Amino acid sequence: MNHTLRVLFVIPGDGSGSSMIFVRRQIDSLRSAGVTAAEFYLPTRTSPAGLLRERHRLRQMLRDFAPHLVHAQYGTVTACFCLLSTRLPVVITFRNSDLNPCPEISRVRSAVGRLLSQFAVLGASAITCVSEQLRGRLWWRREAAQVIPSGVDLDVFYPRSKGEARAELGWRMDERVIVFNAGGDPLRKRLDLAQRAAEMTSSSLDAVRLCVLDGGTPPGSVPVYLNAADCLLVTSLFEGSPNIVKEAMACDLPVISVDVGDVRERLDGICPSAIVSPEPNEIARQLVEVLSRPVRSNGSTKVEEISTRAVAGRILRVYQAALGRKEFVRPGDVPVAVAAARSARVKDDRTVNPRRREGHGT
Helix, strand or coil, rough: CCCEEEEEEEECCCCCCCHHHHHHHHHHHHHHHHCCEEEEEEEECCCCCHHHHHHHHHHHEEEEHHHCEEECCCHHHHHHHHCCCCCCCCEEECCCCCCCCCCCCCCCCHHHHHHHHHHHHCCCCCEEEEHHHHHHHCCCCCCCCCEECCCCCCCCCCCCCCHHHHHHHHHCCCCEEEEEECCHHHHHHHHHHHHHHHHHCCCCCCCEEEEECCCCCCCCHHHHHHHHCCEEEEECCCCCCCCCHHHHHHCCEEEECCCCCCHHHCCCCCCCCECCCCCCHHHCCCCCCCCHCCCCHHHHHHHHHHHHHHHHHHHHHHHHHCCCCCCCCCEEEHHHHHHHHHHHHHHHHHHCCCCCCCCCCC
16 A cells, blocks of 8 residues: 655745745745645744644644655755654755854854754754855754755746736836845845945946845736846845846846855856855946846746745655665655554554554654
């Protein structure tokens, strides 16, 4: 008898707005690949009392959903929370400030979070990092970690007419528009550097405007902005694998970026686009060059390998390894041997927790 693979995703935040939207899209692609998925959002990560309440809620969900494994979609407290709440295999995906410094919070809190990430690695059944740069920050089990970037949903991000997109947004056609994704962390994104570079660009070209996307930008509007703009600017201090770059590529939008995360790798062969030093003069020079001849890039021809569908296949292989199997019977199904192994874990857990309900795992 075959058993559908069941995965519980633990995601920091409350799941509202654009927070971790790329994770939600990747989960949808795994569902399309045959995975039965459930999502658990961890709204608090600093209150011990709050974490105890959330642990009770998580364990209840684990009993009700009975997953084969848990996928922590972040390191720091999120990953440790999972490891301390279940004896099931835990897969950890490191994304950015869980291994990189985070200027939005205190240095002590950032350092403690990164330390928790390093220790969480020791208990993980499988580890993925969204960029090689992040994997290089691991102290232990670096060779065991796989680099798998977050995928881009090509059903959402694809090239369309710039004129139609501008008409939808009410933008003039004679503007030269630079899109900048500040998200919820303008300090880490270095919005001030982007603004200085845009001002310098305006001294050389007419009608230059910096359009800043913040954390309140509706996710459904982002593809319209990317198709309406003339280029994307990235000036971040730290990144993992910034999805806005891959989304811009999918929309054939040229990208000007500092060398951060995996952007250099992503932009290899993309024209027009450029990697620049984090100096306003250099950024402005590249912006002038791109904006002076506003043409689209060839990005959409290079994104199939990082589509959510392609990435889902790679994630499924990580799950196979975490469950001790080389392959599934078919995508989305777990062999009897895996079910038997899980039953053994459940039996072992019942010895620890005799009140555990029959047939459910934590």
